Amino acid sequence: MTVPLTAMDSPARLAHREGMFPLPEPMRAALDAAAAAARQGEVPVGAAIVRKGAIVAVAANAPRTCHDPTAHAEMLAIREAARHLGRDRLEDCDLWVTLEPCAMCAGAIAHARIARLYYGASDPKGGAVEHGPRFFAQPTCHHRPEVYSGIGEAQAGELLRAFFRERRG
Ligand code: ZN
Secondary structure, three states: OOEEEEOOOOHHHHHHHHEEEEHHHHHHHHHHHHHHHHOOOOOOOOEEEOOOEEEEEEEOOHHHOOOOOOOOOOHHHHHHHHHHOOOOOOOOOEEEEEEEOOHHHHHHHHHHOOOOHHHHEOOOOOOOOOOOOOHHHHHOOOOOOOEEEOOHHHHHHHHHHHHHHHHHO
């Protein structure tokens, strides 16, 4: 799927202006995928990959549906983008995801040579970027994307809270 981006802007300015302006298209696509995951009974996390201003892959978290513990949104989006582009290195691509990536996904992001990582909500329990192993800060991590967090944080967090609220209720 390819969706042209209309208003790509510098990440710092996007973060600064968030709340006053609509979310960037890739984060909106990722949030839509997260909402779709929730409807399938999956933890609502979504991801999108952008290359040259166009979305080349969108994926929803689907480990239950796929019977695959590695089927996190980021993994599925990276696989789809790599297949679409016909190569294993995505150094000209950015990954947008609604939740701070886990250690597995952070590893995949490094292996894929993703240029920039944008994520919405922080995940103190399972995140591996600003929490836990802080994967990209380790000397054994050989590729560090630029990281921008907090874009779409409120929407991503609310999807997760609603999902777990419903399951408890
Ligand atoms: Zn993950």
